Amino acid sequence: MLQPISCNGYDIFFNEDGYTRLREYLEEKNHSKVFILTDENTHQHCLSHFMANMPADFTAEVIEIEAGEIHKNIETCSQVWQVLSEMGADRKSVLINVGGGVVTDLGGFVASTFMRGIDFVNIPTSLLAMVDASVGGKTGVDLGALKNQVGVINVPDILIVDTDMLRTLPPEQMRSGLAEMLKHGLIYDENYWNAFLDLSAFQLDDLDTLIRDSIIIKNKIVMQDPREAGLRKTLNFGHTLGHAIESYFLQNPDKPTLLHGEAIAIGMILETFLSAELEGFPHEKLEQVTSVILSYFRKVEIETEDLEHIIAYLKYDKKNSHGNINFVLLKDIGSPVIDVRTDNEKILRSFAYYKIQDI
Template identity: 85%
Template sequence: MLQPISCNGYSIYFNEDGYEKLRQFIQEKNHSKVFILVDENTHIHCLPRFMGNMAEDFTAEIIEIEAGEVYKNIETCSQVWQVLSEMGADRKSLLINLGGGVVTDLGGFVASTFMRGIDFVNIPTSLLAMVDASVGGKTGVDLGPLKNQVGVINVPETLLVDTAFLNTLPPEQMRSGLAEMLKHGLIYDKNYWKEFQNLSALDLNDLDTLIRDSIIIKNNIVMEDPREAGLRKTLNFGHTLGHAIESYFLQNPEKPTLLHGEAIAIGMILETFLSREIEQFPGEKLEQVSSVILSYFPKVTIEENDIGSIISYLKYDKKNTHGNINFVLLRDIGTPSIDVRANNELITRSFTYYKEQESN
């Protein structure tokens, strides 16, 4: 059995143990009403399993939103607030967010702001949400193409990670979550990074352990720096350029829509290149990082005339201060460096480096 993880103000429980704790919590709190937020995919693929693991007399109102990052906005929040009001939600109600990062981010924000805050529980159903959105209390929505521009930091009452939900995911969604796990190794733990050199040798039990270890890494960082004054910024490795690429591709009808992890994977290669140029990150390790990431993530075509537009998105990054674009780079694997600046010429060269890499 995977042992629970204690976070700032709540605990993360796993699999069967998690359902038992959730049943206890709901019984003790005696909420006036329970609501479950799902999207159209988790409604079909995850809700039946969740309800089957709850007590027979457990009842809840289901609220469904449309699936996809494009619906992670204030308009969707307004609709959910409206439905909560119409269904008689009050300050003693509970919102259970059953879904990937869009559902947990948006649902956490809806709960944190409805009647100035009601209880919420997160049940992440994608690998990305389990290892990333599940920890740290960041809630929020996008503002047009700008990622997570509006939100609050507020933790759930409890969090349940049921790895059986991963069986419902298509391969590209599994890969998307893998990007954040790779990132946790690169910024924090070289031994954890080594585990990913040969993932084909691992079985499902190994994956459960890797997921728990990834959550522990993120939790350790968040516990030490809950308000993102220093260390927590390291979690943004790969995200400065990754988010800009994700936003640009989202806005450009001629481009394929990239999943979060697919964009972050590119961002990590680009920012590891910057690390070599600025922080003297070892060249052979840059080659290794690129090779490992490209063994999981197919190359994405980024044309030369895309680069200027992608760079223009950097000004919206939330780590920026006083008009400066701040990067998280690496001095070595497991040794990050925060608030580093890079000029446009170097950033452009990082795209050239990515373009020259061979897909594995």
């Protein structure tokens, strides 16, 4: 059995242990009403599995939102707030978020702001949400194509990681979560990074351990810096350029929609290149990082005319201050540096490096 992880103000439980704790929690709290937030995909594929782990007399109102990052916005929040109000939710109600990162981000924000805050529980159903989105208390929504511009930091009462949920996940969604796990190795622990160098003998049981180790890495960072004053910024490695690429592709009808992890994978290659240029990151490790990431993620065509638009999005990055664009880079694997500035010429060189890589 995977042991629980203690976080700032809440605990993370795994698999059957999580449902045992949830049943105890609901009995202890005796909420006035229980609401479950899902999207159309998790309603179809995951809700019955969740309900099968609850008591026979368990009742809840299910609220379903449309699936996809494009619906992670304040309009969807308004709809959920309205439904909660119409269904008689009060300050003693609880919202259980069963879904991927969109559901846990948006549901956490809805719960944190409805009647100035009601209880919520996160049950992430995607690998990305398990190792990243639902851990650390960041909640929020996008502002147009700009990622996570509106939100609050607030933690759930309980977080349950049920890896059985992953059996319903398409391969591309599994890879999307893998990007954040790779990032945790790069910024924190070279031994953890090395676990991903050869997954040919990989078993599903190994995944449980890797997921828990990934959560432990993120939690250690968050516990030391819950409000993102310094160390927590390292979790944004790959995200400065990755988010800009993701936002540009999201709002451009001529571009394929990139999953979060697909965009972050590109961002990590670009920012590892910048690390070699600016921080002396070893060149042979740059080649290794590039090779490993491209073994998991397809190469994405980024045209020369796209670059000025992508760079324009950098000014919206949440790490920026006083008009400066701040990068998280690496001196070595497990040795990050925050608040690094560079110029557009080096950023363009990083895209040129990505472009010449063999698929």
